[in-house]
Amino acid sequence: MKYTKATNYALHTISFMIERGQNEKLSVHVLAERFQVSVTYLSKILTQLVKAGLIESVSGANGGYTLRKPPENISFMDVIWAIEGTGAFFECGLQHESKCPLQKVMNEAETMMEQYLQKKKLIDTVYIVADE
Amino acid sequence: MKYTKATNYALHTISFMIERGQNEKLSVHVLAERFQVSVTYLSKILTQLVKAGLIESVSGANGGYTLRKPPENISFMDVIWAIEGTGAFFECGLQHESKCPLQKVMNEAETMMEQYLQKKKLIDTVYIVADE
DNA sequence: ATATTAAAGACTGTATTTATCTATGATAAT
DNA sequence: ATTATCATAGATAAATACAGTCTTTAATAT
Ligand code: SF4
Ligand code: SF4
Numbered sequence A, B: 001m002k003y004t005k006a007t008n009y010a011l012h013t014i015s016f017m018i019e020r021g022q023n024e025k026l027s028v029h030v031l032a033e034r035f036q037v038s039v040t041y042l043s044k045i046l047t048q049l050v051k052a053g054l055i056e057s058v059s060g061a062n063g064g065y066t067l068r069k070p071p072e073n074i075s076f077m078d079v080i081w082a083i084e085g086t087g088a089f090f091e092c093g094l095q096h097e098s099k100c101p102l103q104k105v106m107n108e109a110e111t112m113m114e115q116y117l118q119k120k121k122l123i124d125t126v127y128i129v130a131d132e
Numbered sequence C: 001a002t003a004t005t006a007a008a009g010a011c012t013g014t015a016t017t018t019a020t021c022t023a024t025g026a027t028a029a030t
Numbered sequence D: 001a002t003t004a005t006c007a008t009a010g011a012t013a014a015a016t017a018c019a020g021t022c023t024t025t026a027a028t029a030t
Helices: A005-020 A028-035 A039-051 A076-084 A101-119 A126-130 B005-020 B028-035 B039-051 B076-084 B101-119 B126-130
Strands: A055-058 A064-067 B055-058 B064-067
Touching: A005 A028, A005 A039, A005 A064, A005 A076, A005 A126, A005 B101, A028 A039, A028 A064, A039 A055, A039 A076, A076 A101, A076 B101, A101 B005, A101 B076, A101 B101, B005 B028, B005 B039, B005 B064, B005 B076, B005 B126, B028 B039, B028 B064, B039 B055, B039 B076, B076 B101
Parallel strands: none
Antiparallel strands: A055 A064, B055 B064
């Protein structure tokens, strides 16, 4: 029960992009160098963020990534969902999930966390994160 | 980011034990049969619950497991911590965690979930779970 | 002694995570 | 048009974690 490193990279990447401003285009090359991770690996994570609608990409020379939403609208949960998916933490496989009080409790617990992370925006933490 | 099956088995096992009452001794054999899982596998999970102080075991003939705490005091979180450990969901490896606003948000989010699961007791869901 | 039961250890198979390497496709600058 | 730059996709591989089995050891009631 841990968040993946990919989620960590995604959160840091979005933070970095917010710090650089909404109109600055960033290549995966500089981002990968910034986080000491291979270009192709980070590239896949960025592609997930593109598909989730958080950032957009333009190919070719002078291409790169830019934020798609206004920074103050990007929540922690947006980024996490983009990487980890939206499946429930607790699943038993059986069908009668709707009636099951066990799953009800577990899902409500998950919702507690998610509501909190939807309220928290990355822009609120970004400036301190950026310079290390 | 999912709870393990072991946690699922642990929750169901404690629920089952609560249903059977605090003084009834249950062997891993009957529990394993109840949940269609191998005896040795479930045995390890039960041992973790013993070490966490949730249940106690007695070896030898007529031995088995009994609840150690009054059922109304056993929370979801107690069981989850026993199996999943108490490590944080989000860790980056770097040291300045205390000052890091990113980790602060992530840890607070985790706390939201955990506080909820500490309030929820297994006895409140047990009777419905038991008969399937 | 023997049967019963829990605990511990070694081991195996599978799935997921974390990457890397090698193409392929798009676009701007020349 | 050619070339350099940049994103995307696919194949592969190593490392880790999960799920589960098999075997042995230890404790205890009969
Ligand atoms: S900013 Fe926070 S999460 Fe990121 S590397 Fe530093 S301590 Fe870790
Ligand atoms: S009681 Fe709930 S969690 Fe357990 S098997 Fe049924 S549906 Fe699944």
